Amino acid sequence: MSRIAYVNGRFVAKTDAVVHIEDRGYQFADAGYEVWALFGGKLSDPEGHFARLERSLGELRIPMPMSRKALTVVLKETVRRNRVSEGLVYLQVSRGVAPRDHAFPAADTPPAIVITVSRVDREASEARARKGVAVVTTPENRWGRCDIKTVGLLPNAMAKQKAREVGAVEAWFVDDLGLVTEGASSNAWIVDRDGALRTRDTNANILRGVTRLSLLDVARQAGLKVEERPFTPQEALDAQEAFITGAGTLVLPVVLMDGKPIGSGKPGPVAARLRALYIEHAKATAV
Incomplete structure (x- = not known):
């Protein structure tokens, strides 16, 4: 089964998952990220990871791409579609896509979001x-x-x-x-x-x-x-x-x-x- 990624509102096969060449995460490393461990298909230390994500994006002046409740739903759905029980969930939020300029783009530029899931061999x-x-x-x-x-x-x-x-x-x-x-x-x-x-x-x-x-x-x-x-x-x-x-x-x-x-x-x-x-x-x- 193909691995599934979530990219800007869509679930797609990882082989088809792409971001724009002018995404500021690619151009300037203008992005934050977070990683959750998965145990039994569930997100570990949820409060700590969500709080750190919100703090990191706040310090970068990047808006949250959605509410914590909505993001939890998307994270869990990405895990479900990948059928991973033991593993890691990676989330990345960039300032979005805009013509290349060091200064921030317009305030209404939507942040870009990517979520992927990988398996971990717990025995190893x-x-x-x-x-x-x-x-x-x-x-x-x-x-x-x-x-x-x-x-x-x-x-x-x-x-x-x-x-x-x-x-x-x-x-x-x-x-x-x-x-x-x-x-x-x-x-x-x-x-x-x-x-x-x-x-x-x-x-x-x-x-x-x-x-x-x-x-x-x-x-x-x-x-x-x-x-x-x-x-x-x-x-x-x-x-x-x-x-x-x-x-x-x-x-x-x-x-x-x-x-x-x-x-x-x-x-x-x-x-x-x-x-x-x-x-x-x-x-x-x-x-």
């Missing part, structure tokens, strides 16, 4: 989590508004390629102060030598990860000591455990950084516990 994901993954560090070189989830991801793509070329799955950006900010497509965490769970605070130039936010609540409810403060690459190497979070990775243990082992060099009990607790939370709150 669990196997990867049991094994753990590697990350590399790379200098922070992104713009100063990483709190907005935009499609301007060239530095992230180049960082991911750097990681892939050495067999790693993620790159951690390190700022001018020598502190880890976040991953190219995930938030970075450690369990430090004192057993505290640490991740960068959102006053820094990082994306306000929805999985990150939910996991903070999950960890506190589990009685873990949580600190939103930065750490250095050396502190990560000296940590008991490390992991990354995101809609695609969920909670994924990191066992190597720049070719050096973190902790025992194997996934630790805290990350394994948090992964299980987060998946339980995601399934319980999915809509």
Whole structure:
């Protein structure tokens, strides 16, 4: 069966899905996006993702293409038509189609919207989590508004390629102060030598990860000591455990950084516990 995409009000076969060459998302990366994990065909962390989408578009001064209620219906219908139970939903909203000019087009230019759905092999994901993954560090070189989830991801793509070329799955950006900010497509965490769970605070130039936010609540409810403060690459190497979070990775243990082992060099009990607790939370709150 052909995969189905939603493009500007129409459901079409993905092979036939196109956007205009003067779409501002293509011309200027003038667009925001959002990604939901699917569990049992339902959207995980719905409130967090909708709230972040609305905030990102608000910061970009792009109007929501439709109400949250209507958008939920369209997202679910796209999932239904693709017959995907476990996977990811990608939504992109651009400022729309207009003659190429750096300044914004007329205020009545309708935003353009694209939705696609992809499958995730949960068994393979669990196997990867049991094994753990590697990350590399790379200098922070992104713009100063990483709190907005935009499609301007060239530095992230180049960082991911750097990681892939050495067999790693993620790159951690390190700022001018020598502190880890976040991953190219995930938030970075450690369990430090004192057993505290640490991740960068959102006053820094990082994306306000929805999985990150939910996991903070999950960890506190589990009685873990949580600190939103930065750490250095050396502190990560000296940590008991490390992991990354995101809609695609969920909670994924990191066992190597720049070719050096973190902790025992194997996934630790805290990350394994948090992964299980987060998946339980995601399934319980999915809509």
